[in-house]
Amino acid sequence: MLKALQLEPEKCTGCLQCEMACSFENEGVFNPSKSRIKVFTFHDEGRFAPYTCSQCAEAWCLHACPVEAIVINPATGAKDVHADVCVGCKVCTIACPFGTVNYNADSGKVIKCDLCGGSPACATACPTGAITYVDAEHTGYERMRAHAAQSLPHS
Amino acid sequence: MHHVVVGAGPAGVIAAEALRKLAPKAQVTLVGDEPEPPYSRMAIPYFLIKQIEEAGTHLRKTADHFAKRGIDLRQARVTALTPASRTLTLADGGQLAYDTLLLATGSRPVRPPIPGMDLPKVTSCWTLADARRIAATAKPGARVVLMGAGFIGCIILEALARSGAKLTVVEMEHRMVPRMMNDTAGNMIKDWCTSHGVAVHTGTKVDAIETKGDALRVVLNNGSAVDADLVVSATGVRPNIELLEGTGIATRQGVLVDRHLRTSDPAVFAAGDVAEGIDFSTGEYSVQAIQPTAAEHGQLAARNMVGLRGAVHRGSVNMNVLDTLGLISSSFGLWMGKAGGDAAELLNRERYRYLNLQFEDDVLVGATSLGLTQHVGVLRGLIQSKTRLGGWKRKLMHDPTRVMEAYLANTQALGFNATVLK
Numbered sequence: 050m051l052k053a054l055q056l057e058p059e060k061c062t063g064c065l066q067c068e069m070a071c072s073f074e075n076e077g078v079f080n081p082s083k084s085r086i087k088v089f090t091f092h093d094e095g096r097f098a099p100y101t102c103s104q105c106a107e108a109w110c111l112h113a114c115p116v117e118a119i120v121i122n123p124a125t126g127a128k129d130v131h132a133d134v135c136v137g138c139k140v141c142t143i144a145c146p147f148g149t150v151n152y153n154a155d156s157g158k159v160i161k162c163d164l165c166g167g168s169p170a171c172a173t174a175c176p177t178g179a180i181t182y183v184d185a186e187h188t189g190y191e192r193m194r195a196h197a198a199q200s201l202p203h204s
Numbered sequence: 205m206h207h208v209v210v211g212a213g214p215a216g217v218i219a220a221e222a223l224r225k226l227a228p229k230a231q232v233t234l235v236g237d238e239p240e241p242p243y244s245r246m247a248i249p250y251f252l253i254k255q256i257e258e259a260g261t262h263l264r265k266t267a268d269h270f271a272k273r274g275i276d277l278r279q280a281r282v283t284a285l286t287p288a289s290r291t292l293t294l295a296d297g298g299q300l301a302y303d304t305l306l307l308a309t310g311s312r313p314v315r316p317p318i319p320g321m322d323l324p325k326v327t328s329c330w331t332l333a334d335a336r337r338i339a340a341t342a343k344p345g346a347r348v349v350l351m352g353a354g355f356i357g358c359i360i361l362e363a364l365a366r367s368g369a370k371l372t373v374v375e376m377e378h379r380m381v382p383r384m385m386n387d388t389a390g391n392m393i394k395d396w397c398t399s400h401g402v403a404v405h406t407g408t409k410v411d412a413i414e415t416k417g418d419a420l421r422v423v424l425n426n427g428s429a430v431d432a433d434l435v436v437s438a439t440g441v442r443p444n445i446e447l448l449e450g451t452g453i454a455t456r457q458g459v460l461v462d463r464h465l466r467t468s469d470p471a472v473f474a475a476g477d478v479a480e481g482i483d484f485s486t487g488e489y490s491v492q493a494i495q496p497t498a499a500e501h502g503q504l505a506a507r508n509m510v511g512l513r514g515a516v517h518r519g520s521v522n523m524n525v526l527d528t529l530g531l532i533s534s535s536f537g538l539w540m541g542k543a544g545g546d547a548a549e550l551l552n553r554e555r556y557r558y559l560n561l562q563f564e565d566d567v568l569v570g571a572t573s574l575g576l577t578q579h580v581g582v583l584r585g586l587i588q589s590k591t592r593l594g595g596w597k598r599k600l601m602h603d604p605t606r607v608m609e610a611y612l613a614n615t616q617a618l619g620f621n622a623t624v625l626k
Contacts, residue, residue: 058616082578087578087579087608089608089609089612090609091609091613098609098612098616100608100612100616109496109581112218112499112500112503113495113496113499115214115244115246115247115263115495116244116246116247116260116261116262116263117263117264117265134260134265136246136247136250136255136256136260137250137255137527138246138247138250138525139525139527139532139534139577140246140495140496140525141581142525142534142577142580142581143496143523143524143525143534143536143580143581143583143584144496144523144581144584145581145584145585146581146582146584146585146588146589147581147582147585147611148578148579148580148581148582148583148585148607148608148611149579149581150581151577151578151579151580152532152577153577154530154532154577157255
């Protein structure tokens with residue numbers, strides 16, 4: 050069964066361990082600006098919201114890529130960026146309506162969540178259970194996908 | 205059932221693959237007229253700077269990709285379309301009968317009516333063949349004049365400058381990328397290019413290109429002239445609609461298509477750069493000629509060609525992203541704004557940072573950014589989902605960088621009593 054990241058903002062304390070873990074796992078540095086998961090801050094309300102790619106079924110990024118650099122990983126269901134194929138044109142970064150594909154100027158390629166190949170470092174690092182990696186059907190994953198479909202009907 | 209797709213660019217390839225999936229038993233033929241495997245023009249700049257080999261531009265990476273899927277990929281030039289008999293005539297005299305036809309013939313560079321355009325060292329940068337010619341000439345130190353600083357001109361600009369060429373850009377309009385960027389952003393891009401050693405003449409036309417010894421002399425309408433080893437023309441593209449002359453199929457700037465991407469002939473559809481389809485933001489018909497729209501059109505046209513219900517085109521959001529010598533810019537939807545709407549703007553000229561949001565009531569309808577690489581797609585999401593921003597509009601007017609927070613607060617359940625965020 051496919052698993053997915055379950056994000057529960059109400060449990061997030063804004064500690065940013067997930068960003069550090071993601072950056073270190075994927076880029077080899079502790080640099081939150083290179084993290085594929087981001088914690089958004091709502092200062093006035095004292096809230097935090099971790100957010101990253103939901104591996105949506107529409108796969109806007111994948112369809113927009115002109116060189117087939119984004120492909121579905123059959124093991125995880127994630128939409129993986131193949132950095133050796135990506136030319137850095139950034140079309141996927143404007144095509145993704147959730148804002149979860151980003152350009153990394155240092156590498157000249159785009160980066161996005163690939164679920165760390167099936168063992169996401171952010172979920173391991175999260176001390177409060179705000180990010181967990183669970184069976185897709187038991188998560189808000191379906192809810193997120195349903196929302197995606199509802200707010201952005203596929204043409 | 206025989207589905208024929210003419211044009212092997214992104215729209216055609218995506219449509220052919222979708223047709224194969226949707227109609228496993230149908231015959232699918234994909235016709236392209238260039239002597240290469242289907243490739244992406246978007247990738248040409250990266251080939252020019254030798255970041256990738258030619259194969260890196262190919263839309264699909266394995267030689268037997270199409271054969272394996274039972275898609276008959278043919279290299280042929282279509283010379284005539286006869287809707288009455290549902291037949292295509294090919295340049296070699298052959299004929300191809302179809303049940304449904306997709307025109308994905310793309311566009312080609314406009315050739316400005318300037319004396320000297322036919323000189324051998326004057327070229328467009330559109331096909332892989334053009335790119336090979338340019339790569340052979342634009343060596344470090346070569347003097348190159350680029351005519352046109354639109355979107356295509358600018359992606360080539362980047363590649364030419366990185367190749368070490370001594371580059372001069374001539375643009376008719378008074379700013380760079382005039383159909384994608386407003387005055388502020390278009391002129392900041394110009395300043396950036398100038399500060400990176402590229403000579404940029406805006407508000408300037410080329411009057412003539414002359415031979416000067418082994419090289420060229422480009423005469424400008426401001427009385428000056430620039431010597432060049434190569435002139436690259438990127439003065440716009442126009443849809444390839446010649447095939448439709450005399451067929452009765454309605455064309456304007458491109459092939460007119462309805463909300464099912466169907467032309468005025470019920471068996472003929474159109475997608476991508478050649479199609480004049482609905483723009484999401486204006487509700488009007490226009491040729492967008494952008495990659496995401498070509499991909500959307502291709503998918504949707506295929507669904508309509510096999511007769512799927514509900515495959516309605518709701519309009520494509522016009523959007524572009526550009527990297528000009530490291531300065532990244534993007535624009536979306538009604539970036540120029542809408543009459544009676546509001547705008548939020550954040551500008552730092554020294555750091556080349558700019559973000560401009562355009563609202564109609566409390567809905568984001570357009571955006572322009574410079575120097576923004578993180579979460580930029582959410583601008584598209586907010587526009588296309590027509591999300592009512594409520595109180596977040598005021599927050600964005602105050603700080604436009606909080607678009608991601610505005611999106612999350614309005615669309616995700618952010619915890620107990622999440623409504624306090626709105």
